[in-house]
Amino acid sequence: MAQAKGFFTDTSVCIGCKACEVACKEWNQLKGNPPKFLADSFDNTGKLDAENWRHVKFIEPSSLTAATTVGDGQAWLMMSDVCKHCQHASCLEVCPTNAIVRTEFDTVFIQQETCNGCRNCISACPYGVIGFSERTGTAHKCTLCYDRLQNDMTPACAKACPTQSIQFGNLTDLQAAADKRLAQLRQVGYSNAQLYGRDTSVYGGLNAFFLLMDKPEVYGLPTGESAGLPSRNNVGGYLGGAIAAVLALIGGMIAIRRRRERPETEPETSPVSVQAGGGDDR
């Protein structure tokens, strides 16, 4: 296996130019969705989906914690969101066709020729990354430019980013760079700055991890209890079904056997006892 690759997205230097979105669409030949005015800050992309594998989020001051404010003004958080290429990937876990695999670069990849469009991965992804394309009938998300990696090239978004907010490289190198940058920010007073997905606390670590300027929830990123794998519900779910099965069988047995103990009645010779509303029209 080649060395693990990934993205380190430093949101502190993102300027919301959306060059990443454009470069991604250009390289991956994504048509994009029809233009729509979302009236949501400077964001008219809306969300990650089959046609948007990079999405620059604009987070307005109203949703920020007070500690994010800088000087007399208020920060305006921007973040170029992307598939996190989780070490413990929910999409990969539930995929019934094995279309979602981990590549030699340690990234998560949907094999288009295998995917049959069941959309189970969409229900599983905790980041809302994967979209279904009516055009291809399959699920799509960031491939971390798998074709470019195979040719020793930098993914399109990282290549286009003018501020180096999106950095690409070997995961260990990126982690070292992130640690250094975090220490630098903390030193100059950004106490809320934190790394998300750098360690194993969310989904075993993320190959595409972030430096955030506020709590992960502000950016729409799950933490703690909310960051669980779908399989956590297997045991409980089946147990609930098993309990219901046992109780239903007991109920059925009581209903059928109790009546069997009574002699069969002849309707022509004796009164018929029926439950209210429980008769028949035949």
Place this chain on the structure above:
Amino acid sequence: MLLAAHFTQPPEWRWYILGYFFLAGLSGGSYVLGTMLRLWGRPSDEQAARLCFLLAFPLVLLCPVLLTIDLGHPLRFWHMMYDTGAGGPALNFRSWSPMSLGVWGLMVFGLFATISFLEVVALDRRNSYPLSTVVARALAGPLGRLVNVVGAVFALFIAAYTGVLLSVSNQPVWSDTYALGGLFLASGLSGAAALVTLFTRWRPAAEASHEALTEADGYFVLLELAFIAVLFITVGFAGQLLRSVGAPWFVLWIVALLSLLPPLASRFGGGLTVSPAGTAALTRIGVSANVSAAIVLVGVLALRAAVIWSAQG
């Protein structure tokens, strides 16, 4: 499972999946009822048991059709069972993925439903197809009961796993509770009892089991109510109750809850003694039995629609 935050997108599982969940519940439920009647019933219950097996087969036949149509690439349905990608070529069996497990479970249950259907066709002597006659002869002894019991295990799975499939996700409501598997099973059994009641019109001899089915349905509905309570409590703790029961989904919940009343009234509402001469009264009650069965089936559908759609917004 406390105060979950969800940042997911909906998989857009709509009508086909609703139809599949509905039919899987009814088919699995019918097979389980048929097996229970054969195992624990008296000889006259055989007629209703046969009706159950006759219903389970065509219902399960429709299930893969709906599932396939729902796929983005219907012609790739077999990729569910066979890995054509980098991990293959090999059979696909992923026990931790309910969708993968369900595909295999549906196939195996379909096999049992087919065998039992063929057996009943031969027993009814409606035709003399050699295959059904061979099946009926083979199942005449203890093997017949064994087939029913093993088939019923898979039937229980088919009726329940659809709920687990929803829970094994990161969607709001679905992944916030363990109750869906049990809820769908109880509701499927109740729906199957209602379906058998409706179809007794075309198999009058099955009427002998009506009382037993009514009583059993009462227990199934009580179980369903208990699981609905567990669902609301667990989803409430996760802070998602409003999403589940808020507008417009409360309409579906009301329909689902109201549909539980006729079986409860039949089972626990007190008996009514009618003399054999009271034909008019019997007719009136008979009509209401069919109407209440239809109401139960609408409720089974509404319950699944409320669960599937409310989480997806």
